[in-house]
Amino acid sequence: MTIAGAAASALVAIWLVATAAMNLPGSDRLLRRSSSSSRLYSLIPKWAFFAPRPVTHDVTLLYRDRMTGGGRALSAWSVAINVPRRNLLFQMVWNPSSRSSKAVSDASNMLIASIHQSNATPDDKSLMVSVPYLILLNRVCAFARPPDAEARQFVLAQHTDADDDLVLIFASGFHRFE
Numbered sequence: 001m002t003i004a005g006a007a008a009s010a011l012v013a014i015w016l017v018a019t020a021a022m023n024l025p026g027s028d029r030l031l032r033r034s035s036s037s038s039r040l041y042s043l044i045p046k047w048a049f050f051a052p053r054p055v056t057h058d059v060t061l062l063y064r065d066r067m068t069g070g071g072r073a074l075s076a077w078s079v080a081i082n083v084p085r086r087n088l089l090f091q092m093v094w095n096p097s098s099r100s101s102k103a104v105s106d107a108s109n110m111l112i113a114s115i116h117q118s119n120a121t122p123d124d125k126s127l128m129v130s131v132p133y134l135i136l137l138n139r140v141c142a143f144a145r146p147p148d149a150e151a152r153q154f155v156l157a158q159h160t161d162a163d164d165d166l167v168l169i170f171a172s173g174f175h176r177f178e
Contacts (some may be wrong), residue, residue, distance in 0.1 A: 015043075019044055019045055020048065022044045022045070030072060037128075056103060057158050057162070058157060058158070058159055059108045059109070059112070059156055059157070059169065060079060060156070060157050060158075060159060060166065061078050061079070061080040061104055061136060061140065061154060061155075062077045062079055062156075062157060063078055063153065063154040063155075064077050064078065064145070064153055065145055065149035065150075065151065065152050066149070066150055066151040066152075066153070066174050067146070067148045067149055067150065068150045069146050069148070075146070075149070077155075078143070080139055080140050080143065080154065093141075100107065100139075103135060103139075104139055106132075106169070107133075107134070107135035107139075108156055109132075110131075111127075111133055111156065111170065112169055112170065114127070114130060114132065115127070128173075133172070136172075137154065137172070137175060140154045141175070141177075145177065149177065150175075150176060150177060151175055151176045151177065152174065152175055152177065153171065153173065155167075155168060155169075155170060155171045155172045156170040
């Protein structure tokens with residue numbers, strides 16, 4: 001074995017041990033103290049497969065349009081997921097749509113967390129200019145709209161696999177198309 005090969009093997013072994021240590025309860029604080037650089041710390045993966053309260057529900061992003069006219073009719077709710085179903089084995093290797101789905105998921109969770117922390121209402125102006133809100137609004141406004149649609153609204157709803165009922169978490173106001 002060459003010196004470069006031995007060094008690479010040692011580096012991978014150190015990284016694997018640090019990864020295992022990082023994922024033990026309470027061990028990440030020790031690693032943070034011993035690490036002199038936050039960039040070095042970010043190279044060590046942290047997984048949270050199990051938590052004190054594991055995730056037992058999914059959050060769905062839905063949207064609808066308000067139509068022009070005297071009655072101001074509303075369209076039916078549409079799910080804001082545009083992920084084609086393909087071979088799941090192939091998706092483990094190549095899944096370009098996973099980034100946008102992950103971004104929507106993360107933005108939904110961040111928006112929900114900020115609502116709970118600040119007790120904000122859907123009309124709160126600071127909430128409407130937050131990054132998670134704007135990400136979700138951008139996502140739903142990217143979908144095609146009927147020619148007579150004047151505004152779009154989105155909601156976050158919670159559900160479980162065992163129960164088909166949706167529980168409303170957050171509803172935005174209507175945003176006019178320009």
